[in-house]
Amino acid sequence: MKVILVDDEALILRQLEMEIANFPDVEVVAKFSNPIEAIEYLEKNKVEAVFSDIEMPGMNGIEFGRRAKEILPGVVLVFITGYEQYAIEAMKIKADFYLTKPFNTDDIGDVLERSALLAARQKSTDVHFRTFGRFDVFVNGESVHFPNAKAKELLALCIDHRGGKVMMEEAIDKLWEDRPYDTRVKNLYRKAVMNIKQLFQSYGMEDIFVNSRGSCNINREGITCDYFDLLDGKIDKSDVVGYYMPEYAWAEFTASQIEDKM
Numbered sequence: 001m002k003v004i005l006v007d008d009e010a011l012i013l014r015q016l017e018m019e020i021a022n023f024p025d026v027e028v029v030a031k032f033s034n035p036i037e038a039i040e041y042l043e044k045n046k047v048e049a050v051f052s053d054i055e056m057p058g059m060n061g062i063e064f065g066r067r068a069k070e071i072l073p074g075v076v077l078v079f080i081t082g083y084e085q086y087a088i089e090a091m092k093i094k095a096d097f098y099l100t101k102p103f104n105t106d107d108i109g110d111v112l113e114r115s116a117l118l119a120a121r122q123k124s125t126d127v128h129f130r131t132f133g134r135f136d137v138f139v140n141g142e143s144v145h146f147p148n149a150k151a152k153e154l155l156a157l158c159i160d161h162r163g164g165k166v167m168m169e170e171a172i173d174k175l176w177e178d179r180p181y182d183t184r185v186k187n188l189y190r191k192a193v194m195n196i197k198q199l200f201q202s203y204g205m206e207d208i209f210v211n212s213r214g215s216c217n218i219n220r221e222g223i224t225c226d227y228f229d230l231l232d233g234k235i236d237k238s239d240v241v242g243y244y245m246p247e248y249a250w251a252e253f254t255a256s257q258i259e260d261k262m
Helices: 010-020 035-042 061-071 086-092 105-123 149-160 168-175 183-202 226-231 249-261
Strands: 002-006 027-032 049-053 076-081 097-100 127-130 136-139 209-212 215-218 223-225
Touching: 002 010, 002 035, 010 027, 010 105, 027 035, 035 049, 035 061, 049 061, 061 076, 076 105, 097 105, 127 226, 149 168, 149 183, 149 215, 149 249, 168 183, 168 215, 183 209, 223 226
Parallel strands: 002 027, 002 049, 049 076, 076 097, 127 223
Antiparallel strands: 127 136, 209 215
C-alpha cells in the first residue's frame, strides 16, 4: 500500500516514517510539511492512503483532507491530532481513521491494517470496458446504463486516450461538433462530466474517472479493457469481435490505426 505523510512538524514526519518502516507491505512514497505541495503531488500520483495532521498553517488538515478526497475519492484518509475534539471534524469530511498523539507502533499497525483492508475492498469491484462491436461498460459482469448518451461518449473518448487527458476543447469539438464553442456547450460538457462522476460514485468507484479544471481522464489502474489488452499484446485481433467503437465517428482514426498495425 502506497501512502504519503503530511505534517508541518518534522519530528512527527520522521516518527511516522520510522514506525511505518516496520510494516513491509506499506511504502511511504512521499512526505510533506506543506499541504499545498501534497495536493500538487496527489494531482499527479495515485496513492492508497494519506496520513495528515489537522493543525497546519496555510491550509489546515480539514481542508486538505477535503481536497484530497476530491482528487482521489477512494483514498483512505487518516488524520493525526493531539486533540480528541478534532475527530468530530474529521468524520464530517468522511475521514476513515484518526491517530491521537502521542502514538506508538501498535497504534500505527492497527490503523495500517484497517486502511489496507479498506483500500482492498475499494479495489475489489470488477470494471470492464468493451470497445469492439460497440462501446459498453460492465461492472461485475452487468452492463451499465447511461441515462446521458453524451456522458457515455465522453467516457469512450477517455478510453480512446488510454488514460491521457481529454481537454474540454477537444471533447466539445468531437461530441458537439455542430455547436458553437460558448457557455452553453461548456455547460453540456460539465453536465456529462458530472453524470460520469455520479455514475461511478453510485458503484463506490469514484477514483476510476478523474476530472480537473478543463480536462478529464480515465484511471487505468484497476480496470480491464479489450482495447488496452490488444495494445499490450494480451490478446490479438482474432480475439475481438466487431469494429472499434463504430457508433462514434471520431473513433475512425483509432480504428484505422488498429487495422494497419494488425
